[in-house]
Amino acid sequence: MTQIRAVILLLRPVNVCITGLVVFSMILLLSESPNILLTAIFASAAAAITAAAGNIINDIIDIQTDKTNHPSRPLVTGILSTRFAMRLYVYLVVISLGISLLLPHYLFIFVAGVHLFLYLYSVKLQYIILCGNLLIACLTASAFIYAGIAAGNVAKSMVPALFGFLINLMREIVKDTEDMDGDKLLGNVTFPLRFGVFPAFYAVLVLGILLIATTWLPYFLFPGGIFFTVTANLFVNPFIVLSLKHLYPVGENTAVHKAGSILKLAMLLGLGAIGLWI
Numbered sequence: 597m598t599q600i601r602a603v604i605l606l607l608r609p610v611n612v613c614i615t616g617l618v619v620f621s622m623i624l625l626l627s628e629s630p631n632i633l634l635t636a637i638f639a640s641a642a643a644a645i646t647a648a649a650g651n652i653i654n655d656i657i658d659i660q661t662d663k664t665n666h667p668s669r670p671l672v673t674g675i676l677s678t679r680f681a682m683r684l685y686v687y688l689v690v691i692s693l694g695i696s697l698l699l700p701h702y703l704f705i706f707v708a709g710v711h712l713f714l715y716l717y718s719v720k721l722q723y724i725i726l727c728g729n730l731l732i733a734c735l736t737a738s739a740f741i742y743a744g745i746a747a748g749n750v751a752k753s754m755v756p757a758l759f760g761f762l763i764n765l766m767r768e769i770v771k772d773t774e775d776m777d778g779d780k781l782l783g784n785v786t787f788p789l790r791f792g793v794f795p796a797f798y799a800v801l802v803l804g805i806l807l808i809a810t811t812w813l814p815y816f817l818f819p820g821g822i823f824f825t826v827t828a829n830l831f832v833n834p835f836i837v838l839s840l841k842h843l844y845p846v847g848e849n850t851a852v853h854k855a856g857s858i859l860k861l862a863m864l865l866g867l868g869a870i871g872l873w874i
Contacts, residue, residue, distance in 0.1 A: 602670035606655060606681060607648045615739055616644030618867060622743035625874040626752055635699065639746045642695040642707050643739060649688035650714035650735075656681050657718040664778030699746070706742055710735060725790050729768035737761035755813050756870045762807040763836075763863050766800050770843070770856045773797075797843050804840050808833050811866075814873060824873035832869055835862035 620640035623632060655662065655671050662672045670676040689711055696704040713721075713735060722728030737757040744753025772779070772786040773796050779786050788796040811828035814821025839858040842851045 599675060602673075602675040603684070606652055606670050606676060606684075608651045611651070612644050612648045614864075614867075615647040616640045619643040619739055619743045619746075621871055622740060622753065622756070622874070623747045625871065626744055626747035626749040629748070632747065635746055638695050638698045639703060639742070642692045642699070642703075643742065645688050645692040645695070646707055646710055646714070649685050649692065649711065650718075652681055652685040652688065653715055654718045654722075656685070661775070661778050661782050661784065664781055665775040703742070703746055706738075706745065710738065710742075723784055725785055726787055729765055729772070729787065732768055733761045733765035736764040752818065752874065755810070755817070756874075758810050758813075759807065759866055759870070760863075762803050762810060763859060763866065766803045766807065766839075767856055767859045767863075769796055769800050769803075770839075770852060770859065774852045774856060800843060801840055804836050807836060821873065824869055827869040827872060828866065832862050832866045835859075835865065 617640070620636050623636040623639060627636075655669060656678055659671050659678070662669050666672065671678060671681055692707060692711070693704070696707040713731060717728055717731050717735075721731055737760040740753045740757040740760055741750065744750040744757075747753075769787055773788045773793060776786070776788055776793075778784075780789055787799070811833060812825050815825040835858050839855040839862065842855040842858065
């Protein structure tokens with residue numbers, strides 16, 4: 597593995613690009629101002645770089661856990677040093693904050709707050725049962741609220757934010773179930789390790805039901821919301837149900853991995869349905 601490829605893997609460009617595209621498209625779709633393009637460009641760039649920085653600091657802190665759960669990651673294999681990764685992390689934080697200075701001050705504060713919480717998650721909060729899961733879900737949902745604030749239309753961003761929160765909380769618990777061996781080895785107490793695999797599954801089941809219910813909110817709350825509800829029920833909710841099916845019977849790690857992958861697909865399809873609706 598070359599160092600350039602290792603840096604790309606460290607940044608996780610797919611997730612970074614998704615974050616940037618979500619913020620960019622949401623600002624353009626939510627705003628009624630014809631002069632919003634520069635704001636969308638700067639805000640989405642700051643969001644994408646912030647996500648990349650969060651990925652790096654998380655990999656730096658999680659090296660020991662990743663030796664079991666994700667042994668091919670570049671910091672674990674030694675292709676990239678932690679010193680290099682930390683320097684890259686600092687550069688990205690500075691760049692994202694610098695870009696945010698070109699935006700209204702409240703958006704700069706928003707980005708700075710996200711950096712703070714991503715750092716706290718990596719060094720401390722991820723090890724507190726459910727706290728880390730809830731924080732990551734909130735930070736993912738905050739991308740929609742950030743876009744809504746930038747566009748001056750927070751109200752309509754709340755349903756996508758709730759969708760993002762629920763589906764990412766599901767994915768977080770599923771990932772904890774998949775990573776139980778490494779977490780147990782290092783003494784990390786996650787929800788599945790503390791309460792068992794079955795309670796974790798039922799928690800995901802309840803979240804899945806709430807998520808499906810969320811797709812009906814636009815129908816009741818917004819004119820034209822029926823389009824999102826119909827689209828979600830045709831193309832998103834079936835995958836949510838399929839992911840839940842893979843989690844039962846519980847105990848097969850391959851099935852858990854499939855459930856996580858299907859949830860990621862459902863999230864992407866949900867984003868598409870949101871974009872078409874808004």
